[in-house]
Amino acid sequence: MKSILYTKIFILLTCISNQFFYAQSSNIEILGVVLEANTNAPVEYATISILDSNTKKPITGTISSETGKFSIKTDATNFYIQVSFMGYKTKVYKTFEVENRKINLKTIALEEDNEALGEVLIRAEKSQTEFKLDKRVFNVGQDLSSTGAGALEVLNNVPSVNVSIEGDVSLRGNQGVQILINGKPSVLASADGNALGSITADMIEKIEVITNPSAKYDAEGTSGIINIVIKKSEKKGLNGSASLNIGVPNSNSFGLSLNRRTEKFNFFSQIGIGLRTYPSDSKTINRDLLNNTSVNSTGDANFDEKFSNILIGTDYHINNNNVITLSGSYAYEVEDQNSVANYEEFDETDTVIENWLRTETTEATNPKLRYEIQYKRDFKRHKDQSLLISALGSSFKKDQSSIYTNNTIFGDRADAKQETRTDYALEDYTFKIDYTHPFLENYTIETGSQYVINNVSNDFAVNDLVDANWANNPNLTNIFDYDQKVLGVYTTVAYEGDKWGLKLGIRLENTNINTLLVNTNLSNKDDYTNLFPSAHTSYKINNNFSLQAGYSRRIQRPRLRDLNPFSNIRDNYSISMGNPDLQPEYTDAFEITSINKIGKASLNFSLYNRHTTDIIERVTTFENNISTSRPENIGENTTTGFEFNGKYAPLNWLSLNGDFNINYFDRKGLFEDTSFDFKGNRWSSSLTSQFKLPADFDIEISGDYRSKYKTVQRQVSSNLFADLGIRKKILKGKTILNISIRDVFASRVDESITTQPEFYLFNSRKRGRFVTFGISYGFGKGEAMEFSGQRRR
Structure with a gap:
């Protein structure tokens, strides 16, 4: 499998190299600046089209920058140039001089065309990528917008972004990406592919x-x-899509998305219901190396989940510059988990002395509520001047009960029974204001503030069956309250010229945390204020090659599960608990990136370095064959890495996406007089091939490899797995049939080994293969959900 992967990567790089040398030897550069005739103001987003002199068909194109300048290359020999912008007379250049393989049109003055003000002119024929200070901007051209593609298909054409056939969005191979709509959080973006499917x-x-x-x-x-920037006044009327999915194991769902747009209002809604099953097989080994005894287990479990959700909202366009958005969603989930594990205890002669079965029956209900109001104002003074005010609230509750039973098969161990109860409540509130103010010609200042409130209460109780009566276990019963408030204020200042730019920023955040164990009255308070600077610079050598460098300071606050001291007794020989005394991690991140577009290929190379202090790692202790893990702040870590990702479409029906990431780390830590210093590396690679076949068939094959790596005490094993997807469009693309197979060879296994002088631990869990068939239909001006079959979280 590895040899096939390496062969594909070699072929990809060879093709790219040939394309590069060919392009370099034959390109003609066309440049100029587009101005408004009466005011001499620069015309941004003017369309510059290169058209074939014989067929009149477009060859390539671009758009003008904020300063009106443009530059484009072509290897064509028989062409003419057309410059156009909505409401202005089109300029056509059929004769021009070529000097040193350059055509300099100098100043192009566009005059108003009052007769054409009601017409809509096309934008750039081809989608183009602009390189800015701390971001890349992918302008969607007619090649995508006229094909009826969905938002996720557009995303899949953006350099560094990849979308699987199931709708998983990843950036540089990492799925931990935040998606915004018009620069702010949105219920459409916070959902999965089904929600984004309503955007075309x-x-x-x-x-x-x-x-x-x-x-x-x-x-x-x-x-x-x-950040997905939506055009205004599009798709009026009633639009929508529906999807139905059936899978093995259970992956059954139905979803409906509706959108109605009028001149002032945009109403949107979604509903979904479904049933999913997540089976798993597990194996554990707990070995005492001092006494040569061990406890081993093998088991299987089924996690069933029934869910339903509804989302509704509206955008109210007060006028062209003011918009208010109201939205809310509600979801309700019912969870059932059943598991059986076979335990065996061995003595020092490797003889089984005890054998018992442990069963679990768990039931839970999870209601979720989310509501949001946003106000966005644009200013006539400048198209990029804006004010955004938003308030977001959400709540999540869990009412869960479990029964655990130990039945002895062999040995003197007495049968036992335990029950647990969990009443969990989470409430989050986010208040935000952002203001952007461009000034002079190339400068922009941004400022704003955000206040986040997180309130959690976790009431957890454990009862033991004693003499046919339930007795509370006070050592495992308590109420954990967690309150966190984070206030952030920021300012950034940026200069962006034609070739070079610089952006500097500073963010101040105050964090206030309070935790309380109610029954034992143990409390912990923490209040700290931090500065988070950032600096970004970029240099654009030409439209196809750019360099970027950036620095930012980041924080990783402990998650609730890391702070919650309650034990997890699902496996009472492998106990996991939290640490309310944890401190946050701090990271200084540096990155240098080259962005290259060569013909039909885009390549990105990155070098990065991250230095993190107060690293949070789980430390495992061992006693009486029972392992207990608890997170601790242990030392610091320096990671240096290299990443390459590329996208190449050698043919209209074939595209290749590859990603390779390797990093080396140097850990230095000390905990309870024990040194945790060590060095190591980890790497991952992926290759995805997408084929567009006749009869509107699409096939996607992806392979991933993730190397083994070390943590403070553990070694996590490597993983090699593949996914397959097939999609068929019918009824002029209004209906789409989907088949997806995740983990085709059922080779994805989460496996780790912990080796210490006193003990040895082995843990393995396997989910297996998932096969899903889906059908979706788009009506009105809506498109079918091309990436369906996922639930909203």
């Missing part, structure tokens, strides 16, 4: 990709941001 290509103006976020964004760690 001709609604999208541009897509912004941010791989190293500036101080404008939360300092909390993130892999990157994708």
Whole structure:
């Protein structure tokens, strides 16, 4: 499998190299600046088209920048140039001089065309990528917007972004990406592919990709941001789509998305219901190396989940510059989990002395509520001047009960029975204001604030069956309250010229945390204030090659599960618990990236370095064959890595996406007088091939490899797995049939080994193969959900 992967990568690089040398030897560069005739103001987004002199068909194209300048290359020999913009007379150049393989049109003055003001002119024939200070901007051209593609299909054409046939969006191979709509969080973006399926290509103006976020964004760690900018006044009337999915194991769902747009209002809604089953097989070994005894287990489990959800909202366009958005969603889930595990205890002679079965029956209900109000104002003074005010609230509750039974098969162990009860409640509130103010010609200042409130209460109780009566276990019963408030204020200042730019920012965040164990009255308070600077610069050598560099300081606050001290007794020989005394991690991140577009290929090379202090790692202790893991702050870590990702479409029916990431880390830590210093590396690679076949068939094959790597005490094993997807469009693309197979060879296994002088641990869990068939239908101006079959979280 590895040899096939390496062969594909070699063929990809060879093709790219040939394309590169051919393009370099034959290109003619066309450049100029587009101005408004009466005011001499630059015309941004003017369309520059290169057309064939004989067929009149477009060869390539671009758009003008904020300063009106443009530059484009072509290897054509018989062509003419057309410059156009909505409401202005089109300029056509059929004769021109070529000097040193350059055509300099100098200043192009466009005059108003009052007769054409009611017409809509096309934008760039070909989608183009612009390179800005801390982001890349992908302007959606007619090649995508006229094909009826969905938002996820457009995303799949953006450099560094990949979308699987099931709708999983990844940035540089990492799925931890935040998706925004018009620069702000949205219920459409926070959902999965079904939600984004209601956005189609001709609604999208541009897509912004941010791989190293500036101080404008939360300092909390993130892999990157994708911002989808929607055009105005598109898709009026009633539009929508519906999907039905059936899978083995259970992956059954129905979804309906509706959208109605009028001159002032945009109403949107979604509903979904479904049933899913997640089976798993597990194996554990707990071995005492001092006494040479062990406890081993093998088991299987089924997690069944029934869910339903509804989302409804509206955009109210007060006028062209003011929009208010109201939205809300509600979801209800019912969970059932059943498991059986066979345990065996061995003595020092490797003889079984005890054998018992442990069964689990768990039931839970999870209601979820989310509501949001947003106000967005644009200003006539400048198209990029804006004010955004938003308030978001959400709540999540879990009412869960479990029964655990131990039945002895062999040995003297007494039968036992336990029950647990969990009443969990979470409430989150986010208040945000952002203001953007361009000034002079190339400068922009951004400022704003965000206040986030998180309130959690976890009431957990364990009862033991003693003499046919349930008795509370006070050592495992308590109420854990967690309150966190984060106030952030930021300012960024940017200069962006034609070739070079610089953006500096600073973010101030104050964090206040309070935890309380109610029954034992143990409390913990923490209050700290941090500065998070950021700096980004870029240099555009030409339209096809750019260099970017960035620095940002980030924070990773402990998650609730890391703070919650309650034990997990699902496997009472492998106990996991939290640590309310945890401190946050701090990371200084540096990155240098080259962005290359060579013919039909786009290549990105990145070098990065991350230095993290107060690293949070789980430390495992061992006693009486029972392992207990608890997170601790242990030392610091320096990671240096290289990443390559590329996208190449050698043919209209074939595209290849590849990603390779390797990093080396140096850990230095000390915990309870024990040194945890070590060095290591980890790497991953993926290759995805997408084929467009006759009769509107699409096939996607992807392979992933993730190397083994070390943590403080553990070694996590490598993984090699593949996914397959087949899609068929019928009824002029209004209906789409889907088949997806995740983990085709059922080779994906989560496996880890912990080796210490006193003990040895082995843990393995396998999910297996998932096969899903789906059908979706789009009506009105809506498109069928091309990436369906996922539930909303």
